[in-house]
Amino acid sequence: MGTYARNMPRRHLHVTGAAEAPLRAALRELRARLQVSQAFSHEVHEEADRAARSPALPSYDATDVPFFTVDPPGSVDLDQAMHLSLRNGAGYRVQYAIADVAAFVAPGGALDAEAHRRVTTLYFPDGKIPLHPPALSEGAASLLPGQSCPALLWRIDLDTDGAAVAVDVRRALIRSRARLDYAGVQRQIDDGTAEASVALLRDIGLLREKQELARGGISLSVPEQEIVEHDHAYDLEYRAPLPAEAWNAQISLLTGMSAARLMTTAGTGILRTLPSAPDGAVARLRHCATALRIDWPHHVSYADLVRSLDPHKPAHAAFLQECTTLLRGAGYTVFENGVLPTPSVHAAVADVYTHCTAPLRRLVDRYAGELCVAASAGVDPPEWVRSAFATLPDEMTRGARLAGTVERECLDIVEAALLKDHIGEVFDACVVDVHEHDATIGKVHLEDPAVIARIEGGTAPLPLGERLPVRLVRADPGREKAVFTPA
Numbered sequence: 001m002g003t004y005a006r007n008m009p010r011r012h013l014h015v016t017g018a019a020e021a022p023l024r025a026a027l028r029e030l031r032a033r034l035q036v037s038q039a040f041s042h043e044v045h046e047e048a049d050r051a052a053r054s055p056a057l058p059s060y061d062a063t064d065v066p067f068f069t070v071d072p073p074g075s076v077d078l079d080q081a082m083h084l085s086l087r088n089g090a091g092y093r094v095q096y097a098i099a100d101v102a103a104f105v106a107p108g109g110a111l112d113a114e115a116h117r118r119v120t121t122l123y124f125p126d127g128k129i130p131l132h133p134p135a136l137s138e139g140a141a142s143l144l145p146g147q148s149c150p151a152l153l154w155r156i157d158l159d160t161d162g163a164a165v166a167v168d169v170r171r172a173l174i175r176s177r178a179r180l181d182y183a184g185v186q187r188q189i190d191d192g193t194a195e196a197s198v199a200l201l202r203d204i205g206l207l208r209e210k211q212e213l214a215r216g217g218i219s220l221s222v223p224e225q226e227i228v229e230h231d232h233a234y235d236l237e238y239r240a241p242l243p244a245e246a247w248n249a250q251i252s253l254l255t256g257m258s259a260a261r262l263m264t265t266a267g268t269g270i271l272r273t274l275p276s277a278p279d280g281a282v283a284r285l286r287h288c289a290t291a292l293r294i295d296w297p298h299h300v301s302y303a304d305l306v307r308s309l310d311p312h313k314p315a316h317a318a319f320l321q322e323c324t325t326l327l328r329g330a331g332y333t334v335f336e337n338g339v340l341p342t343p344s345v346h347a348a349v350a351d352v353y354t355h356c357t358a359p360l361r362r363l364v365d366r367y368a369g370e371l372c373v374a375a376s377a378g379v380d381p382p383e384w385v386r387s388a389f390a391t392l393p394d395e396m397t398r399g400a401r402l403a404g405t406v407e408r409e410c411l412d413i414v415e416a417a418l419l420k421d422h423i424g425e426v427f428d429a430c431v432v433d434v435h436e437h438d439a440t441i442g443k444v445h446l447e448d449p450a451v452i453a454r455i456e457g458g459t460a461p462l463p464l465g466e467r468l469p470v471r472l473v474r475a476d477p478g479r480e481k482a483v484f485t486p487a
Contacts, residue, residue, distance in 0.1 A: 015125035015227040015414070023227065023234065023417040026478025027126050030409050034402070036122055040133045043110045048133040051104040051111065052140035055150055058100075058171035063148055067097055068178040068198065070185055070248050076138040077121075077130070079358045081151070081176045082251060084200035091159040092204050096255050097143060097151035097174045101132070101359040101366045104141050104150075107384035111136075119399025121361040122406050125227060125414065130361075137360045145176045152369045156258055162207025167258045169369075169376045186244040205247020208254055217350040218303050219253075221246060222324060223317040227414050234417045236449050238318075240311035252357045253349065259372045260352035266375035267338035270368055270392065272355050274330040274346045277302075281326055284432055287465045288322045288452075291430030291445035302326075318450030328404070332364055332396045334389040364396050412481045415451045419475040419482045426487045429470045431455070431462045444470055444484055457485035 015023055031037065040048070067081035083095040105111045115131055122129040130137050143149050153172035159165050180198070188194035189202050212219065223238040256272070263269025282302055289296040289305075292315040296305050306323060309316040327348060332355075333341040346353040356372060359365035367385050374381040429444035432452065439461035445452050455462065455470055462468070470484040 022420075023413065023477055024126055026413045026417070027124055027410065029478050030406075030413065031124065031129070034406065034409075036129050036402075036406075038127075038129055040114065041110070044114045045133055045135070047106075047109055047111045048104075048135045051106075052135045055100075055103040055140065057103070058150055058173055060153075060170060060172045062095075062097075062153055062172040063175040065095060065174065066177045066197065067095070067143070067174055068180055069143055069145070069176055070180045070182060070201075070244070073181040073183070075179075075181075076142060076144065077360050078143040078176070078179070079360045080252065081143040081174060082197075082201075084197045084204060086200070087157055091157060091165070092162070092200065094154070094156040094158065094204065094251060094254065096154040096156065096251060096357075097149075097172070097176075098154065098255075098357055098365075098369060099141050099143055099360050100150040100152050100171060100369070101136070101141055102370060103171075104136050105132075105366070107382075115363055115366075116395060119363050119395055120403055122403055124406065125410055131363065132360060141360060143174070143176050145179045148173050148175045152373060154255055154258065156254060158204065158207070162204060162211050164254065164258055164261075167262060167376075169259075169262070169372050171373060182242050182244045182248070186242045189244065201244065201247045201251075205243075205250045208250035209246070212250070212253075212350075213307075215350045216303065218306055218348050219246065219249065220306065220320055220323050220327075220348075221309075221311050222320050223311045225321070225414075227417065234414075236414075236418055236451075238311070238314055240317065253353075255357050256353050256355060257349065257351050259356040259368055260354045262372045262375040263354065263368075264335075264340060264344070264352055266371075268336050268381060268386070269371050269375070270332055270334045270354060270364060270389070271341065271344060272330060272346055272353050273333050273341065273343055274327065274348055275343055276347045277326045277329070285319075285322060285326070287430060287432040288319060288445050290465060291432060291447060291467075292316075292319050292450060293447070294319055314450060315447075322445075322452075330400075332393045334393060336386075336389070363399065364392060367392060413477045415449075415453060415482050416475040416480065417477040418449050418451065419453075419472055420477060422472050423475060424471065424473075426469050426471050427484070428467065429455075429484070430467050431464050434462050434464045444468065446470075451482065453482040453484055455484045455486070460486075462486075 065083050067083050069078045069081045079099045081097040085093045087093045118131050121131045151174045154169045157166040223240045226237045228235050311317050354368050356365050356368040370385045371381050428447045432445045433443040435441040440458045441456045442462045444455045469487040471487040473485050474480045475482040
């Protein structure tokens with residue numbers, strides 16, 4: 001799993017420190033308030049254990065292909081494994097194995113019902129609430145090295161420019177040879193010690209980035225935010241993603257686009273769609289750029305600005321975090337009988353696209369995978385897939401809404417923790433939003449630390465887009481959000 005906002009549009013917050021620290025306590029309270037828990041029922045655990053022992057195994061054996069995985073260090077819920085090769089001097093072959101969750105989860109069973117209730121893995125700064133029990137998501141269904149696993153095996157042939165020229169997907173038994181992490185892959189590629197299949201990740205990734213630029217797509221290289229505790233106070237630090245993470249994300253994106261093409265050709269499927277951002281959302285980002293002292297000339301497009309940013313610079317990193325707000329209009333749309341929805345494209349991808357590469361962590365991917373296997377074989381999708389069309393988009397919307405709530409609440413808690421010892425202090429800020437019915441209320445973007453918070457209590461209308469000294473009046477993690485007033 002990479003840090004690219006298109007695939008998992010959320011902020012990446014990570015917190016360190018003792019379990020009894022105030023920030024960790026506030027996050028525990030948030031989980032209790034939202035009624036989300038890591039615990040699964042005894043019935044679900046039993047079904048997961050049975051499925052782990054006896055999954056539905058495919059007849060096609062691809063265990064001779066030396067797949068590898070690339071994930072953050074320590075990851076055990078591995079959705080994807082890949083093998084990359086040259087194609088007789090005429091391009092490249094991407095073999096991309098996706099965990100076959102349907103081989104373990106029987107439609108209508110307790111596992112299936114629980115997955116439909118949870119919808120998606122929820123990420124908190126200090127841990128996660130998984131979609132599936134660990135016996136599957138971190139065990140039998142995960143593409144861990146050295147174990148044979150059922151998978152949906154994509155074969156995508158590319159020409160010398162990196163454009164897809166042939167696609168198919170089928171069930172297969174696969175075996176990963178190595179669990180790699182981004183830093184290790186980057187180091188091997190940079191120093192020339194990477195084996196051929198790993199080294200091709202750069203070549204194919206760079207070609208796919210050129211393809212993305214040509215079609216007008218945008219990838220957000222969103223840094224992780226780490227909240228570090230020092231003597232009971234908190235600091236915010238950024239970790240910029242490595243180029244290897246971008247190249248890896250391009251393989252996932254390629255597969256999502258290929259899946260969408262398969263489904264649209266077949267006439268039945270589910271797409272991940274995103275309309276173009278409204279002018280007001282982009283205008284707000286311009287105010288954020290002003291607050292962070294990022295030069296954004298009016299003749300420069302949003303896409304060109306994003307591509308020019310350096311996520312190693314704290315101000316650029318903070319701005320890239322704010323750019324994820326443009327992805328919040330995304331949704332899932334089913335279609336049948338060859339009638340495509342409007343819009344049918346994902347504005348950030350600039351093409352048809354679907355989610356299909358993270359079935360251990362996202363419910364819809366299991367269904368998209370089944371639709372693609374059927375489309376590739378030229379057969380009708382299973383009835384359990386089509387019968388879910390009536391409810392799946394709403395379920396995914398509900399899951400996305402909860403994930404968004406988790407993101408916002410965690411951010412509020414983290415920002416309050418960062419600021420709690422600075423009550424009464426004055427900060428340099430820029431007004432980035434003004435309440436429609438009360439111009440004395442709005443939001444300000446601080447320059448340091450780079451957070452957005454509510455401002456109220458003034459008597460004059462807030463000057464939208466202008467700099468303003470502000471005084472912190474409230475901040476208590478888990479109890480009160482950070483609130484400022486004009487200084």
